[in-house]
Amino acid sequence: MSTETKKTEKKIVAKVDTKVDTKVDTKVDTKVDTKVDTKLDTKVEKKVEVKDHTAKVDVKNLRISTKFSVEIGKFIIKKNLQTAKKMLEEVILIKQAVPMKKYKKEVPHKVGMAAGRYPVKASEAVLMLLKSVESNAEEKGLATEKLIISEFITGKGTNQMHQGRHRGRSMKRTHIKIVVRESEK
Numbered sequence: 001m002s003t004e005t006k007k008t009e010k011k012i013v014a015k016v017d018t019k020v021d022t023k024v025d026t027k028v029d030t031k032v033d034t035k036v037d038t039k040l041d042t043k044v045e046k047k048v049e050v051k052d053h054t055a056k057v058d059v060k061n062l063r064i065s066t067k068f069s070v071e072i073g074k075f076i077i078k079k080n081l082q083t084a085k086k087m088l089e090e091v092i093l094i095k096q097a098v099p100m101k102k103y104k105k106e107v108p109h110k111v112g113m114a115a116g117r118y119p120v121k122a123s124e125a126v127l128m129l130l131k132s133v134e135s136n137a138e139e140k141g142l143a144t145e146k147l148i149i150s151e152f153i154t155g156k157g158t159n160q161m162h163q164g165r166h167r168g169r170s171m172k173r174t175h176i177k178i179v180v181r182e183s184e185k
Helices: 003-021 066-076 083-091 121-140
Strands: 029-037 040-048 053-061 111-119 149-154 173-183
Touching: 053 121, 066 083, 066 121, 066 149, 066 173, 083 121, 083 149, 083 173, 121 149, 121 173
Parallel strands: none
Antiparallel strands: 029 040, 053 173, 149 173
């Protein structure tokens, strides 16, 4: 065989090996503990299965205000999922206000807090997402009574413009990612 064919065979084998190594099991993560045995100078690998105790929901371009979703996120983060759902239901019924801490310019005071509002539309959308993440957790086999909201990430969505008479005004779009984890208590 010529040297050119040997080089191409080596390249092909290297490409195939890299593709096989990047395959990852998404359901159960494995953790590899490596220990070096000093007597034999060999590595001993032990695979330990790690169960994922989180569930998440990720939504793009939701038609709600980004500012209100940021404030709702600060309002319910690190709370039990059932408690957060009850709080948002009270906001929808206009019984409990969401404290406005970042976007509070010219916002009036509410009972029991400094600046607050009742973002009903945004609360309904977030409540829908909390129900969705709860069903995702049930599908994974997590205990829904022990779920705590660990991450609530909001971001500005795509900048779409209104049509017709309202040309020049952009629509409200928000990306939201909610991650819940199972508490150890």
